[in-house]
Amino acid sequence: MSPTQIHDSQPTDTTYTASNGCPVLNPRASERIGQDGPLLLQDFHLIDLLAHFDRERIPERVVHAKGCGAFGEFEVTDDISDLTCADFLSKVGKKTKAVARFSTVGGEKASPDSARDPRGFSVKLYTDEGNYDWVFNNTPVFFIRDPSKFPMFIHTQKRNPQTNLKDATMFWDYLSTNQESIHQVMTLFSDRGTPYGVRHMHGYSGHTYKLVKADGSFVYVQIHLRSDQGVKNFTQDESVKMAGENPDFSTQDLFEAIERGEHPSWTAYVQTMTPEQAEKFRFSVFDLTKVWPQKEFPLRKFGKLTLNKNPENYFAEVEQVAFSPSHLVPGIEASADPVLQSRLFSYPDTQRHRLGPNYEQIPVNCPLRSFNPVQRDGAMRVDGNYGSLPNYQSSFMKMGYSRRAGVSSDKHENWVGKAILYSPEVTDDDFVQARELWNVLGKQKGQRDNFVQNVAGHLCAAHPTVRRNTYAMFGRVDSGLGSAIERATEKNALKN
Incomplete structure (x- = not known):
């Protein structure tokens, strides 16, 4: 089923039936022995209702x-065909249907929208050559550059295994002992860590990707989605207040804005870097903890994303939507970024667990067209399973293949080296961009004070040893910052 047909699938006959289609005389009645006797196991409608209810989540x-x-929809506004052969970007004015999902990262499903947390910003583009997913965040960097740290990091941001409570010691112990995270920490504890809903925040690829031309040549890119509504954030006090008054603020704000006809939009830009520039650049372009300076690699506009239609059913179209950075199309490729490479596997794998091996058959995840008769069977196969077609590459079946350019043999990507344990050390270079962000906050009224208080209000609950390690980490950004956080944190700790 095409994504555009999701809402055209309502039945015309609305006679109430059991799940097998049998009409039910009275859906609010149960079969039992006499007026007060036990229920009957033969009452399929009741048993089926309860059994399905137990499995709804x-x-x-x-x-x-x-x-x-x-x-x-996404519309191409500016020509970048000199960078890529991607069909959906082939001409100005071309439009592609899209679905977007915004999310907090660390909280559970019932957590407040206004919590201090990075935000996920994912978009599925239903192109003529397959589904292409932007699996972005609202921050241009992240806490890690070594994928083996990801499960450990996420555990420290969730709940203590003994108390089942959020734990400030776990939180700051990880960050202060993995100090490549400092740039993201500086972003998270500024007011950008509590965005005013999802309409007023930017989206960033964070990872480096490649835009590829028909001849196989490519440039490295980072993609930016900049909010046309402008950036707007809560202060710490405002975010806490909103968490109590309306924990679903972002969800409500997005839905009601679209219902009013105030369709939020984001302008899409790309930063580009040639392989030659990457080889000479002062840090690795595959380092997720750093940004590309816009003065050296300016933003180039290429499109606009507009959201203009609310879902008809949240579970079917938002809870079941499945994104992955490995969902790419010809003309766009992954880079050697190690965290990205890890996500290429992890994202589809979690959807196979969460939704089943045939999650791509769910209407919101369906590409406009697909043909893969080797990929068969599995739980919840509901599309005919390719009928009588052979389930291997048969010489009796004509099967078309892409005529698009394959992988380039450019010498830049002829990888040679020994197998090593990848665990890059933290150096002074990791604090350069965090220091630049601290300087930017100094030019914005009240932002430095907000940052110090935001950190101190959270850090004060951590173990004293962890607090001291964290002061030292912030001191590497700026000695005055480390001292200010120590004073504010210890003052808060005395009150607790």
């Missing part, structure tokens, strides 16, 4: 559990 996402979403 599917596993929530391990991260990004709380989210909201909407449908819309």
